[in-house]
Amino acid sequence: METLTVELGDRSYPIHIGRGLRHASEYLAPLLQGRRAVIITNETVGPLYLDDLRNTLMPLQDQPVAALQLADGEQYKNLSSLEQIYTFLLEQRLERNDLLIALGGGVIGDIAGFAAASYQRGIDFIQVPTTLLSQVDSSVGGKTGINHPLGKNMIGAFHQPRLVLIDTDTLNTLPDRELSAGLAEVIKYGLIDDPEFFAWLEKHIDALRARDPQALAFAIARSCADKARVVAEDEREAGRRALLNLGHTFGHAIETGMGYGAWLHGEAIAAGMMMAADLSQRLGWIDTDSVSRMRDLFSAAGLPVTPPAGLSPARFRDIMAVDKKVQRGRLRLVLLHSIGAATVTADFDAQCLEQTLEALTAA
Structure with a gap:
């Protein structure tokens, strides 16, 4: 396991890189003290890794771990999917002090991060990237957003995650x-x-x-x-x-x-x-x-x-x-x-x- 740090003063955060990190409650526990987490993923990644992450989180909070599975694909990185996330967060009555976890590739990380940046004017989120592209690029740096028919990533916000968990084992199922x-x-x-x-x-x-x-x-x-x-x-x-x-x-x-x-x-x-x-x-x-x-x-x-x-x-x-x-x-x-x-x-x-x-x- 290797840990790097994105140095941004009081908003600095670690990047943990290793095998099986989706099981690593030791990295999540400090952020979940008295807080609740929900998961945003997609219909491809969810069946593979959602249960693992849920099982890691369950002992750390006193409520069930709710999750939303979006359709998979760049074509769904849009306002409609963003609205689905907002509706889910409101139905779950997620509070400003709670956490959103993005489990998936770059599309999930970008759109879930943008939802976190804008829901109740900003809540914390964690990146758990599952594709090589998201692990080396989109999960790090705080760029979040959605696409518009006239331009890619033209709507978004800078919103840094609190933590990035890179589990290299997820690459075993990557096409x-x-x-x-x-x-x-x-x-x-x-x-x-x-x-x-x-x-x-x-x-x-x-x-x-x-x-x-x-x-x-x-x-x-x-x-x-x-x-x-x-x-x-x-x-x-x-x-x-x-x-x-x-x-x-x-x-x-x-x-x-x-x-x-x-x-x-x-x-x-x-x-x-x-x-x-x-x-x-x-x-x-x-x-x-x-x-x-x-x-x-x-x-x-x-x-x-x-x-x-x-x-x-x-x-x-x-x-x-x-x-x-x-x-x-x-x-x-x-x-x-x-x-x-x-x-x-x-x-x-x-x-x-x-x-x-x-x-x-x-x-």
């Missing part, structure tokens, strides 16, 4: 496609500012896809440590934290344009990072060998390296214009100077962006 999707976010950390980690991933990508426990534990801990460091420096994305969005402007356009759920988030982000690399190369910022290394690693991870053919350059431009990083009408992108050196900029040649869109959407 191969979802595991690969999570590897996209793992690779992202190497590209942003950890070139040694990127080189390690090149050597161990086969072990990760084979679910080698030691390789996965190392990759999860390294990813969480990288993200925790960035979040501690820039909690609300006023500067450096925007680097964590490498590939996301392009990737979110893919998810929005194709319809939420058609491509997994990690698949869209992998293609988006390759689009960012292509643009960086056209600007003369990154060399051909680095782009080739990226393409080879994403391919070895089982991820797409080009966007879907169904999206036109015009459609990409329309969706990207609604991106959260747009400032005063100017699109900002996260681009690369090298593997391990990313930058956020609006100072790029628009013609090069058009060339990237034309070339890759026609691929």
Whole structure:
């Protein structure tokens, strides 16, 4: 078991990484003294892990552990599902001092976290992520929210969890496609500012896809440590934290344009990072060998390296214009100077962006 800390002063919280942590009442007991917890999960994760978590919580509170199981999928990360959570919390008469626990992947963590941020103007919540993507990315850092038909994650709030419990055993039931999707976010950390980690991933990508426990534990801990460091420096994305969005402007356009759920988030982000690399190369910022290394690693991870053919350059431009990083009408992108050196900029040649869109959407 390994414990990391997201350093945010009096709102700091631990990330516990290990096997069987959903059984670990010792981590939950200090937060549940005199409080009640309810669980938000989905119809896929619930049958697998809900009873385990309930059994862990039952001795810690004097009321039954109520749970809500939502429909599973990115397409359900919306206002309708959020309203279901509010109704459930009100029916359970959850009080301001009580706790909400998010048990599931990124969709559950994001939407349950947003419900916690807004119910009674904010209650505490705990993240118990069950997918690789949520374990290395969305469960850490306090970004919560829902999607809108016109843009992904455009409605939400910053609301830090009190605790993150990462049980690596839950990856044993994760479909191969979802595991690969999570590897996209793992690779992202190497590209942003950890070139040694990127080189390690090149050597161990086969072990990760084979679910080698030691390789996965190392990759999860390294990813969480990288993200925790960035979040501690820039909690609300006023500067450096925007680097964590490498590939996301392009990737979110893919998810929005194709319809939420058609491509997994990690698949869209992998293609988006390759689009960012292509643009960086056209600007003369990154060399051909680095782009080739990226393409080879994403391919070895089982991820797409080009966007879907169904999206036109015009459609990409329309969706990207609604991106959260747009400032005063100017699109900002996260681009690369090298593997391990990313930058956020609006100072790029628009013609090069058009060339990237034309070339890759026609691929």
